[in-house]
Amino acid sequence: MNRKKNLVFYKIVICLICFYFFQSCKEKKQEPINQIFQETHKTDKEFVSIFDGKSLINWKGDSKYWSVKNGNLVGIVTPETILKNNTFIIWQGGQPENFELKLEYRISDSGNSGINYRSEPLENNPFALKGYQCDIDGKNRYTGQNYEEKKRTTLAYRGEKVVINTQINPDKSGNLRTNKKKNCWQSRYISGMLGEKDSLKSKIKNGDWNQVHLIIKNDTLKHYVNGFLMSEVIDNDTINKSLKGYIGVQVHVGPPMKVEYRNILLKNL
Template sequence: MLLPMKLLLCFLMAAAAAPVSTAEPAFVPQQSDRPQAITGDAPGFATIFDGQSLAGWEGDPKYWRCEDGCLVGEITSDTLIHSNTFIVWKGAHPRDFELKAEFRISDQGNSGINYRSALVADTVTPSNRFAMRGYQFDIDGAKDYTGNNYEEKGRLFLALRGQMTRVVGTRPPVLLGSFGDSAPLAASINAAWNSVHIIVRGNVLTHILNGRLMAVVIDDDAPNRPVDGLIGVQVHAGPPMKVEYRHIRLKQE
């Protein structure tokens, strides 16, 4: 049966106006399913370092520069410091998020990625405008501390590499379990580039390096735990060193 032209036009217009669902179909689990690795980033990650400039970042240019697509922090024999200093991303104060990045560090280097952090006064070097307090994914060239959760200028070591801990505020962090000994985990740290993945959800802080779980903190110390804050990367007081970061991406919840 032929539809009248007017009715046909109305039908076509209604069909065009109807919303088209782009959502993925709901996952129906099967007994045969197992967790799977994914390639690349999940949707929602945005680059926060463009690899061409320090746009959006603030730090002391004596120690920080953009070079060959990398965010470079370097201390030389002529620029030795007595206090840790940071370059800070000023784009937001993330609360719950995932952060991914790659780093390479010299043998004597000491650095870290701070998050949920704040800029604070430096009593050792008052001219240092870029001291921070907050959680840190610890990084060092000797592989002694890389992967630890360390609270800079705060409660210090919250979890060592290979540990899951609970922080309660009335005693040192409580060890809940282990992912393995520190030495085998250190063996997974590359001399060249390494991939960092930090996952922050509420009071649970997860550190992953090169696909290996390094540290998990459950921070139940409500009076002292930060709930949001700045992201920054560090050069540490000490001997000459160099650290490079690239491909820094953030997914905010």
């Protein structure tokens, strides 16, 4: 009888050890990207956090869609709050010109979002921006490309290095539609390839946290995801390019979705 009791006891101990080992491995698996940001903050003091993880201080957006939960900046569209127009939450702490921006995001499969920079508000919508955007979507069809919201549309698809030289004047209403085709700006020269589109797509995690690093300096706009350069634009269009403006993140028209942002760090160059 004692031998049976001892056997049961040893089995319980082994199960507990296995459980704690599994939990430990699980926690370690979730660490790496967070650790990158913590190390960045320690080693490069010029990076400053612009989101405190607790409140929307210095951020302006529609509270119907944006909130802070579990330390994350969260954008949610529900069946009851379907959008008619894209809406942003906009950082109010400045309008950077040359900078680096680092952050992490996680997005639902049906989600569509983006990180705008050097952007300006629309006159008829206080929560909308027009300007450069690092595109993000849950199915990773567009993630990493350079899309200019409400202006020249797609400037560089994922994997492209693009130069824009041609100067196109908008019409009297400010519209540039005559030089757009299939949601892509036509006056662009692909000067090189950064990698095969699907190969770069494989570097992006589905339904998990991803790291974005934007390096924006003078006319050169670089979008990195998880350390891989996804697109690069050299914008020499003196009529339509922007040299400074607001930073904001987006929830897009479409089906219900959820996007989360955290560890938002800015470094002025």
